[in-house]
Amino acid sequence: MVTLQAKNLTLEDVQNLLGLQEEVDGSFTNLLDLKPLTEFEQQELTQIRDDFRHYIASGKVSEGQVKFLVIAPLMRLAGFYKAPLEITLEEDIAAIEIVDEDTKINGRLDILAVKKTLSKTEAAFWILVVEAKNSEISALAGLPQLLAYAYKSLEYQPNIWGLTTNGVTYQFVHIRQGNPPTYQLLPDLSLINSERLVQLLQVLKSIRDLVAA
Structure with a gap:
């Protein structure tokens, strides 16, 4: 059997x-369902943006800094830290086996939001996946890896939301069960553009409401 690493896959491979x-x-x-933000949420968004701009101005921002400076506060502001959701970090994904191709895909994911359940096996289902990439790399560079991670969940749920980002640009993807399964890229959002920054939090909050329902 051939074993592939998810991080090395191209979109065509996936x-x-x-x-x-x-x-x-x-x-x-x-x-x-995108709802208006409160004044507090808009103030917090502005602070997150301004903090990150300071680091961008000083040079390249690492993947770890993207997670700490942007992803963590955005997830908190969107409500992903509240019950019934929980966040798990750097988990090994279950191996994806492609029987017809005699191939297995392995990998690790950066941030995972899951529903809390009584079943330990169900607790590993991911709903929102964030692939944090170095700020000099296109957000789309994480798409093949993200799709490979999220694909496993289609065995258990009809659709999955994912996000790949380099800290500045945010690319959401919606993946659906089907024959064949499909994925849909949504318009990219930005931490720098004020209008698209507001929409970024609106989208995150709406996804949070969906997966917590």
């Missing part, structure tokens, strides 16, 4: 190995 097909022209408003 499409061919897992049978995923892309749907085009994704829209947040067709999938999510």
